[in-house]
Amino acid sequence: KNQVEQSPQSLIILEGKNCTLQCNYTVSPFSNLRWYKQDTGRGPVSLTIMTFSENTKSNGRYTATLDADTKQSSLHITASQLSDSASYICVVSAETGGFKTIFGAGTRLFVKA
């Protein structure tokens, strides 16, 4: 069964600290993995997209890694800011003739001053 599991469910950190969010998936055949940021009450916004051959992708203070062998990805946030408070969603797509997309439940990040 195609699944995307994210951990932790929620996380509280102090402003300026780093953090790492985890994503494990069992989606097959793998096409790509995306990380989205979703502010409360808004639609998700794409942060990074990685295909099978890519193992790291950065977008400013956000760095995503992908290990296609172990089917794990992480999103590392450096020098967190209050505006990083949001849900972070891992999304994995399977190449199945069309594009099957499976969303994780997200990690809710709270950055405190």
Added chain:
Amino acid sequence: EAQVTQNPRYLITVTGKKLTVTCSQNMNHEYMSWYRQDPGLGLRQIYYSMNVEVTDKGDVPEGYKVSRKEKRNFPLILESPSPNQTSLYFCASRRYEGASTDTQYFGPGTRLTVL
């Protein structure tokens, strides 16, 4: 500005009263889809469309209908809403043309409550 718009943003209705949530994109994208988001669950796809007059069911299509008469519009129709369709709905679009790594753009969401 490239965007996906949805209307209404908030809607409270009663069981059985037909409603339509509109979605429009200005990026000439072929691929459009509807998702619902419920607490503790990931976004689940309701329906998607790969181009005009081409639609298909997603993971949770029961109780919903869609149409794609024009490239820019992809309305979601609830013929007889029920309380279990209370949710946050998102429309999204991206290029299709085999470009699976293209960015998918999401609308701002429609919060629907069915009493």
